[in-house]
Amino acid sequence: MIYTVTFNPSLDYIVHLPTLTTGTINRTEDELVLAGGKGINVSIVLNNLGINTTALGFIAGFSGDEIVRQLGEFGVSEQFIRLSTGLTRINVKVKATSEETEINGHGPIISDDELQALYTQLDTLQDNDILVLAGSIPSSLPSDMYELIMQRMESKNIRIIVDATKDLLTKVLPYKPFLIKPNNHELSEIFGRPLSTQDDLVAAAKELQIQGAQHVLISMAGDGAILISADGQVFTSLAPKGTLINSVGAGDSMVAGFITGYEQSNGDLQEALYWGICTGSASAFSTNLATKPEVEVLLSTIKK
Ligand SMILES: Nc1ncnc2c1ncn2[C@@H]1O[C@H](COP(=O)(O)OP(=O)(O)O)[C@@H](O)[C@H]1O
Numbered sequence: 654m655i656y657t658v659t660f661n662p663s664l665d666y667i668v669h670l671p672t673l674t675t676g677t678i679n680r681t682e683d684e685l686v687l688a689g690g691k692g693i694n695v696s697i698v699l700n701n702l703g704i705n706t707t708a709l710g711f712i713a714g715f716s717g718d719e720i721v722r723q724l725g726e727f728g729v730s731e732q733f734i735r736l737s738t739g740l741t742r743i744n745v746k747v748k749a750t751s752e753e754t755e756i757n758g759h760g761p762i763i764s765d766d767e768l769q770a771l772y773t774q775l776d777t778l779q780d781n782d783i784l785v786l787a788g789s790i791p792s793s794l795p796s797d798m799y800e801l802i803m804q805r806m807e808s809k810n811i812r813i814i815v816d817a818t819k820d821l822l823t824k825v826l827p828y829k830p831f832l833i834k835p836n837n838h839e840l841s842e843i844f845g846r847p848l849s850t851q852d853d854l855v856a857a858a859k860e861l862q863i864q865g866a867q868h869v870l871i872s873m874a875g876d877g878a879i880l881i882s883a884d885g886q887v888f889t890s891l892a893p894k895g896t897l898i899n900s901v902g903a904g905d906s907m908v909a910g911f912i913t914g915y916e917q918s919n920g921d922l923q924e925a926l927y928w929g930i931c932t933g934s935a936s937a938f939s940t941n942l943a944t945k946p947e948v949e950v951l952l953s954t955i956k957k
Pocket residue numbers: 836837872873874875876877878892893895897900902903904905907929930931932933934937
């Protein structure tokens with residue numbers, strides 16, 4: 654079974670407008686309210702690609718209810734823990750013609766008992782399960798949260814995928830995550846210097862592998878991605894061409910596509926990379942997250 658954990662789900666309020674001007678009233682051209690948060694997006698896309706998952710994490714308030722409702726419509730299984738107070742955040746994504754601005758909330762308070770309830774769920778995972786730990790942690794929790802979970806899972810043969818930034822990511826490396834997926838900007842942020850060439854990015858990924866990461870998938874938005882495998886091979890692919898419509902969730906879609914390609918091909922990493930890229934791009938080229946037919950169209954063009 655594949656489990657995703659989203660500590661900090663969100664309702665994504667995505668608006669388009671020609672230009673964003675601060676200090677005045679802006680009017681939108683259109684608006685969308687979509688269930689989001691990184692693990693949830695991974696679950697939605699895996700479900701679209703025909704793979705069942707269970708979405709775990711914490712929800713609260715009316716925004717949490719709406720996420721549960723949307724997941725129900727998709728047919729995604731969830732076992733969220735409902736927080737006794739607070740509100741699942743509403744993240745604002747302003748898509749103007751020339752630039753994108755995002756405001757991500759810090760999320761509700763999670764109590765010790767509520768955290769314990771998640772641990773109880775995680776303790777039921779079994780050998781050969783896949784666990785996706787993705788996204789930020791509400792500010793009430795320590796930044797070694799993912800590390801604590803991986804420590805707890807250490808005695809089991811579970812492949813753990815981590816999509817997180819800064820300390821949340823670097824602290825899990827000694828626990829040998831199966832896959833990490835930083836984007837090129839997040840990688841530069843970790844190393845505190847610009848990483849502008851492919852050689853720079855590969856060298857940085859190899860540093861993370863020395864610290865324990867297995868496969869490192871570096872996404873580069875419209876420029877595609879680089880995969881540095883656990884045994885040091887480098888695979889690259891450009892992204893397919895298309896019209897950018899909504900890049901929210903492109904990275905999460907890439908993680909879902911990678912898992913799908915990897916599982917379907919019995920671990921062929923080039924195939925997994927193609928699936929990852931085409932699933933990310935299929936989400937970027939559509940209003941909603943990628944569907945299987947959209948991914949298949951892109952796969953047929955990228956492999957030519
Ligand atoms: N503008 C784009 N054009 C084509 N593909 C894109 C675009 N933006 C994202 N993608 C696809 O989605 C993947 C992940 O996007 P990226 O923006 O790097 O991730 P994140 O959302 O984690 O920052 C890319 O590797 C690419 O395949």
